[in-house]
Amino acid sequence: MSPAEGPAGAGLEVRLTEPLRERCARTIGAWYRTPEQPWSEFVAVVGEPTARARRFHLVGSGLAFVHHRIRADKIFTVRTDDHSEAPLRITPTNSYREMS
Secondary structure (H helix, E strand, C coil): CCCCCHHHHHCEEEEEEEECHHHHHHHHHHHHHHHHCCHHHHHHHHCHHHHHHHHHHHHHHHHHHHCCCCCCEEEEEEECCCCCCCCCCCCHHHHHHHHC
16 A cells, blocks of 8 residues: 555545644643653753753644644544445544543
8 A cells, every 4th residue: 555545545444533733732742841840860861962852852843733833633444344334433532432
């Protein structure tokens, strides 16, 4: 399957998509805050250059999500049968419940 064929090239049908931009922005914000509180301990573990690079990457990624420069989508697909039928067995609401 080439990227141009997408899910259909793998015999899948897209049934639903869920944008994750806001969720990604919040998650990246939490990842940024985690080592900021014990910054000196974080630097002691990974070193100053790595700590600064991580901080720079997280800030840039978070801003890109907030300002619609990048996006992430969860794509729900199903494999259809010979009659092109496949019930949607999962929804955004119950997919998170099943993952926990």
